[in-house]
Every structure is written in C-alpha cells, then in structure tokens.
Amino acid sequence: ESIKSWCEWAVKISRYKYEIFPYNYGNELYDELEGKIKSDNEIRDLVEYCIIDCLKVFQWIDAVEVRNIEINGTKINCKVFVKTVYGEEIEDEYNF
Numbered sequence: 001e002s003i004k005s006w007c008e009w010a011v012k013i014s015r016y017k018y019e020i021f022p023y024n025y026g027n028e029l030y031d032e033l034e035g036k037i038k039s040d041n042e043i044r045d046l047v048e049y050c051i052i053d054c055l056k057v058f059q060w061i062d063a064v065e066v067r068n069i070e071i072n073g074t075k076i077n078c079k080v081f082v083k084t085v086y087g088e089e090i091e092d093e094y095n096f
Contacts, residue, residue, distance in 0.1 A: 060086070061082055078094055
C-alpha cells in the first residue's frame, strides 16, 4: 500500500515546482502539455515517458508499464502497472 500511495502522489506532483520535494520527485507531464498543441501520438509517447521516468526513480520499483492511454479532448486516462523489487504487482489508473 505504501508504494502504491507513493506512486499516486509522485504522478500528481509537477517536478521542480515545489522546493519541499527532491529534484527528481514528480513528473514533467503537466509542464510539457501546458499550452502546447501536440498530436495524439505525441501525447501518448509523452505520457508513457513521463510516468516511467517519474516512477522508476523509486528504489523499490523494478518495472513500469503504461497501457491503455486514452485521450478525450483535454482529459487523459491511462493504466499503469508497477512491479516492485518484492515481486508485488500494482495496477492503478491515472487521470490527467
């Protein structure tokens, strides 16, 4: 549960925005999408890259896989699968 909670918070926080968090905590997705026009394929690639980059910094996460990225106007939904060093698999859904 604690790893799942860490993942949920890390995905919601903009990287570099808050001095209280370490420099590699959070993700850059919000900054990359803000005010920019991108194709659906560019957005999918960016979502996948930013989530994997965000979650792989945690020492107890071995693998991250982003699936089912759906774009509906300004809303983005995706499912994320995380495998921990303990062999635990976590599945969660994120909305941006």
